[in-house]
Amino acid sequence: MGEITQTHYLMLSAALFVIFLSIELILNAVNINLIAFAEQWGNPSGQVFAIFVIAVAVAEAVVGLGIIVAFYRNKETINIDEMNVMKW
Amino acid sequence: MADAITFYTLAALILALAVMVVTVRNTLYSALLLAADFLFVALLYASMNNLLLAVIQVMVYAAGIVLVYVFVVILVNLKRLPEQHPDPSRYRMIGGVLAAAVLGELVLIGLSGALLPPPAAPAEPTGSVENIAMALFTNFLIPFEVASMLLLVAMVGAIVLAKKEL
Numbered sequence: 001m002g003e004i005t006q007t008h009y010l011m012l013s014a015a016l017f018v019i020f021l022s023i024e025l026i027l028n029a030v031n032i033n034l035i036a037f038a039e040q041w042g043n044p045s046g047q048v049f050a051i052f053v054i055a056v057a058v059a060e061a062v063v064g065l066g067i068i069v070a071f072y073r074n075k076e077t078i079n080i081d082e083m084n085v086m087k088w
Numbered sequence: 089m090a091d092a093i094t095f096y097t098l099a100a101l102i103l104a105l106a107v108m109v110v111t112v113r114n115t116l117y118s119a120l121l122l123a124a125d126f127l128f129v130a131l132l133y134a135s136m137n138n139l140l141l142a143v144i145q146v147m148v149y150a151a152g153i154v155l156v157y158v159f160v161v162i163l164v165n166l167k168r169l170p171e172q173h174p175d176p177s178r179y180r181m182i183g184g185v186l187a188a189a190v191l192g193e194l195v196l197i198g199l200s201g202a203l204l205p206p207p208a209a210p211a212e213p214t215g216s217v218e219n220i221a222m223a224l225f226t227n228f229l230i231p232f233e234v235a236s237m238l239l240l241v242a243m244v245g246a247i248v249l250a251k252k253e254l
Contacts, residue, residue, distance in 0.1 A: 017115045017161060021122050024153060025106050028129055031141075035215065039136050044219040047141055048228050051220075054148050055235045059242035061153045065160045066249030072164045 016080050020064060027057045091135070098132045119157045126150040138215030 031050045038046020072078050105125035112118045130145040224232055 017157070018110060018118060021109055021118055021157065024122065024149070025109065025125070028126065028149070031145075032129065032132065035133060035136060035138055035141060038214055039138070042214050044214045044223040045227070047138065047215050047220045048223050050141055051144065051224070052228075052231060052235055054144060055239060058148060058153060059238050061156060062242050062246045063249070065156055066246040068160060068164060070249045078164055 016068065016078050016083075019080070020061070024057060024061070027053055094135050095132075098128055098135065102128045102132065115161050116158065119154055119161060122157070123150045123154040126154065133215075136215065137213035140217050140220055141215060 031053055034046040034050045034053070036046075038044060038050075068078055071083060075082065102125060105121055105128065109118050109121045109125060112121060126145060126149040130142040130150065133139075133142040133145060
């Protein structure tokens with residue numbers, strides 16, 4: 001595996017934000033699908049669903065980042081492997 | 089022909105930017121690349137005659153959500169290095185199985201889509217503001233109100249979470 005350098009740790013700490021950004025990417029992919037199918041079938045329900053998906057994505061991003069900020073304020077870290085206080 | 093060139097250029101750019109978002113080391117660059125990715129997705133919507141969705145995409149995603157991400161990335165400036173988990177690749181097996189399942193599903197969808205006849209294309213674009221508004225405020229009125237409630241709850245929750253003493 002080689003020596004563990006500082007770059008490894010930086011990649012690990014970045015993983016939490018990358019997870020959040022990936023969720024946004026996945027929601028965007030769903031939106032593209034919804035709009036493409038709505039265009040194909042001539043039914044505007046797909047666009048309405050896409051708008052709802054955007055609203056839910058906004059709520060998710062705001063609450064998730066609020067949790068990150070609160071966690072960082074209490075624990076001084078955002079490493080996902082140490083985020084186990086709400087684990088059952 | 090022009091449609092095909094537009095679509096494939098946009099699709100290649102969107103995919104390349106999405107891969108870069110995940111692979112780039114710096115989280116701040118990652119967020120900014122995500123903003124660029126959302127802008128190209130908005131262009132894709134516009135190329136499908138969905139101008140309302142394109143505008144919403146730029147205003148909400150590229151301007152709003154990414155800005156919040158950038159703020160939090162700057163705010164949560166790491167002071168100490170985190171400890172590494174002994175086995176960083178422990179979820180690789182589950183992830184591989186899930187990815188294989190999704191890939192198989194996509195292949196199945198592609199195969200079944202080749203068999204079904206395509207529906208007749210409508211005369212006018214369905215993504216016009218009139219059509220979306222008509223659907224949103226008649227059939228989807230109750231989900232619309234529920235979404236407003238969800239946003240209110242999210243706003244209150246974010247304010248409570250960001251308070252000094254939790």
